[in-house]
Amino acid sequence: MILYVELWKPRASWRALPQGQRDAFVAGIGPAIGELTEAGVELVGFASNDADTEHRADYVYLAAWRMPTRELALALERAVIDYGFHDHFEQVNARGEIAPPDVVLADMAKG
Numbered sequence: 636m637i638l639y640v641e642l643w644k645p646r647a648s649w650r651a652l653p654q655g656q657r658d659a660f661v662a663g664i665g666p667a668i669g670e671l672t673e674a675g676v677e678l679v680g681f682a683s684n685d686a687d688t689e690h691r692a693d694y695v696y697l698a699a700w701r702m703p704t705r706e707l708a709l710a711l712e713r714a715v716i717d718y719g720f721h722d723h724f725e726q727v728n729a730r731g732e733i734a735p736p737d738v739v740l741a742d743m744a745k746g
Contacts, residue, residue: 636701636702636703636732636733637700637701637702637703637704637705637707637708637730637731637732637733638699638700638701638702638730638731638732638733639699639700639701639702639708639711639728639729639730640697640698640699640700640728640729640730641697641698641700641715641726641727641728642684642692642694642696642697642726642727642728643694643695643696643697643720643724643725643726643727644693644694644695644696644724644725645695645723645724645725646722646723646724646725648722648723649723649724652723660723663718664718667714667718671700671707671710671711671714674707674710675702675703675707676700676701676702676703676707676711677700677701677702678698678699678700679698679699679700679701680698680699681696681697681698682696682697682698683695683696684696684697692727694725694727701733705730708730712728
């Protein structure tokens with residue numbers, strides 16, 4: 636099982652779009668989420684990044700997903716690119732195989 640986290644913030648190009656174009660762009664995202672969930676991807680949630688988060692990442696929005704396979708994670712990445720999301724949003728991602736805390740902590744201890 637893969638844990639996948641996206642963080643994003645709007646670019647100037649997004650703010651320059653007329654409201655109708657922004658609405659249409661956002662409306663197109665819902666069906667893509669539906670296709671992913673039908674394929675077995677679990678959307679843990681979307682959120683706005685709290686301004687008072689300690690050591691806050693400089694991104695406005697975030698999403699967390701649980702994915703049964705790495706291939707589905709790659710499919711999400713490709714869908715985001717193909718949709719043109721990066722034309723309007725700066726985005727960073729993190730993904731990896733879900734592991735128990737002791738396994739990750741032992742790996743950290745190795746340095």
